[in-house]
Amino acid sequence: MIETTLKSTQTMDIPNELIAKIDETVARYPVSKRSATLPLLHLFQEHFGFISPEAVEWIANRLELKPINVLELVTFYPMFREKPAGRFHIRVCRTLSCAMAGSYELKKELARLAGIEDETCSNGSHGESISRSPDGRFSIEFVECLASCGTGPVCMINDDFYEAVTPAKAAEIINSCQ
Amino acid sequence: MSKIQYTRKPHPREHRIIFRNIDRADWDPSIETYLADGGYNELKKAFTMKATDIVAEVKTSGLRGRGGAGFAAGVKWGFIRPDNTKPVYLICNADESEPGTFKDRYIIHQDPHQLLEGMIISCFAVNARLAYIYIRGEFPQGAHILEKAIAEAKAKGFLGKNILDSGFDCEIYVHRGAGAYICGEETGLIESLEGKRAYPRIKPPYFPAALGLYMCPTIVNNVETLCHVKHIIRMGGAEYAKIGTPNNTGTRILCVSGDVQRPGYYEVEVGSLTMGELLNDLCGGPKPGRKFKAIIPGGSSAKVFRADERFKIKTKGPDGSQSERELGVMDLPMDFDTLAAAGSMAGSGGVIVMDNSRDMAWVLNNINAFYAHESCGQCTPCREGSLWMRKITDRIVSGAGLPDDADILKSVADNIAGKTICAFGEACSWPTQSFLSKFKEEFIRN
Structure with missing residues (x-):
């Protein structure tokens, strides 16, 4: 077990800047390193695009935890994924006010524009909620309330946030993803 | 009073305190802009006061938590035992995720220093030297803005060691969530901040003020609540309490979404206007040719009202005498106590409106899908029940x-409400219970 851990950890290529960020992040939790698990998972997902089994082991080693303590967070918190998303990951708000403003139609339209054929596999169940375009450029999923109910329907593309997204605006947004 | 130009003008019925700088022309989230506007003066004033006096002012102000439960903030702070010897932590709950609520987003994005100043004053009041802002994962830009604001405040000596020569040390860090609604529940939030799955803790014994973060006394307050603290210090608790109505003091930000002409945020004195005034005067009424059908007054877990519903509300006069008034939904003052007396709640201030074009089974199904997705899975009635409810409304x-x-x-x-560790059980049952009691005919189909 220890051997595999060491081996897989060695296979992770972690750049020095990321190591520095990790160290700085862990220092924010002087009482318990375990508190840094979620922030470290964010750093890994931002850098690698998803959370691999090697990442889980690396984080566990760094924080002196068992890998299951890390994996259980990956499977609990909807934002973490164990497979890569597209280069442009689209999150459409599914919840009531946005749905009344047309978010189901918006999701279909965004998927069509992004060349994602089967957008329906993303129905909220955890684990495999993301649909991807064949070229890997786009992926899409429904997410729950993005807290901008007054300007629905809303969506996010990676970290960027878009409000009152009409079909015309959707086309503009997708075209700007280069 | 300084003349403020807004890019989006507040309605004349609004009283902007917390949102004073939102949509303001010539405003940006930098510390220079904030300082030029008198920023951090209340922090300086707070350091001339005793910590216990700040707690007393907040108690006098009558400030009630703006996150959902409406619990008196000063009383919450007072739960930390005076003989406590453990470290105290303060957590800002910025996990804004109750459907229908969209106020903290604007504070974080446009006026982050207001929040930080409120937090530092609050930390001083409860003697917390370490504080976290638990911000929902879906606000990456908000987290970035807060990080920047913290660095600016630190560079100016408003955070860190010996703040403004007061002898008080304080650090604030941003902690990002990762898409789980349950982290808005304060004990779930604490578990999450400890690096665990966000399973809420059972109360008693795990009241955060006694056994919170790392089993130490912890105060968890909503973003808007912490911002109010700054203004209570500025005005004094007694003066602040004159805003709003007795036991429902101050201003609060009402977020209106759904079927109205002008959805959006409106900061008003608590109880200063009725539901009808809010929806018709401020929000412009229903869309052309439509009529209001249903209103959820305080976030999606609040019980729904029919637009034609009438209530007998018991009110207490200034002399303490009880009287009963019959009121329609549109006559209900938008305060904590009246909405509770009408059988729902002011909750998080998120008002969701449905007009006569809406199918209430479809609406409830959307809400049920939310709760089925967000149940943390710790308690069986909620984990199973929320999914069953979703499946049933799905097939209807x-x-x-x-x-x-x-x-x-x-x-x-x-069989869920009242049988779970946290209030999510109620939150997911109340929509179904209220939709069925008020719109049952729409759930019986051939």
Whole structure:
């Protein structure tokens, strides 16, 4: 077990800047390193695009935890994924006010524009909620309330946030993803 | 009073305190802009006061938590035992995720230093040297803005060691969530901040003020609540308490979404206007040719009202005498106590409006899908029940409803509320219970 851990950890290529960020992040939790698990998972997902089994082991080693303590967070918190998303990951708000403003139609339209054929596999169940375009450029999923109910329907593309997204605006947004 | 130009003008009925700088022309989230506007003066004033006096001012102000439960903030702070020897932590709950609520987003994005100043004053009041802002994962830009604001405040000596020569040390860090609604529940939030799955803790014994973060006394307050602290210090608790109505003091930000002409945020004195004034005067009424049908007054877990519903509300006069008034939904003052007396709640201030074009089974199904997705899975009634409710409303909407589905739905909801560790059980049952009691006819289909 220890051997595999060491081996897989060695296979992770972690750049020095990321190591520095990790160290700085862990220092924010002087009482318990375990508190840094979620922030470290964010750093890994931002850098690698998803959370691999090697990442889980690396984080566990760094924080002196068992890998299951890390994996259980990956499977609990909807934002973490164990497979890569597209280069442009689209999150459409599914919840009531946005749905009344047309978010189901918006999701279909965004998927069509992004060349994602089967957008329906993303129905909220955890684990495999993301649909991807064949070229890997786009992926899409429904997410729950993005807290901008007054300007629905809303969506996010990676970290960027878009409000009152009409079909015309959707086309503009997708075209700007280069 | 300084003349403020807004890019989006507040309605004349608004009283902007917390949102004073939102949509303001010539405003940006930098510390220079904030300082030029008198920023951090209240922090300086707070350091001339005793910590216990700040707590007393907040108690006098009558400030009630703006996150959902409406609990008196000063009383919450007072729960830390005076003989406590453990470290105290303060957590800002910025996990804004109750459907229908969208106020903290604007504070974080446009006026982050207001929040930081409120937090530092609050930390001083409760003697917390370490504080975290738990911000929902879906606000990456907000987290970035807060990080920047913290660095600016630190560079100016408002955070860190010996703040403004007061001898008080304080650090604030941003902690990002990762898409789980349950982290808005304060004990779930604490578990999450400890690096665990966000399973809420049972109360008693795990009241955060006694056994919170790392089993130490912890104060968890909403973003808007912490911002109010700054203004209570500025005005004094007694002066602040004159805003709003007795026991429902101050201003609060009402977020209106759904079927109105002008959805958006409106900061008003608590109880200063009725539901009808809010929806018709501020929000411009229903869309052309439509009529209001249903209103959820305080976030999606609040019980729904029919637009034609009438209530007998007991009110207490200034002399303490009880009287009963009959009021329609549109006559209800938008305060904590009246909405509770009408059988729902002011909750998080998120008002969701449905007009006569809406199918209430479809609406409830959307809400049920939310709760089914967000149940943390710790308690069986909630984990299983929220999913069953979703499945039942799913089949009603798809036309495959069974004759007794309405009754089954009600029985599932009745077996969740009150049988779980945290209030999510109520939050997910109340929509189903209230939709069924008020719109039952829409759930019985052939």
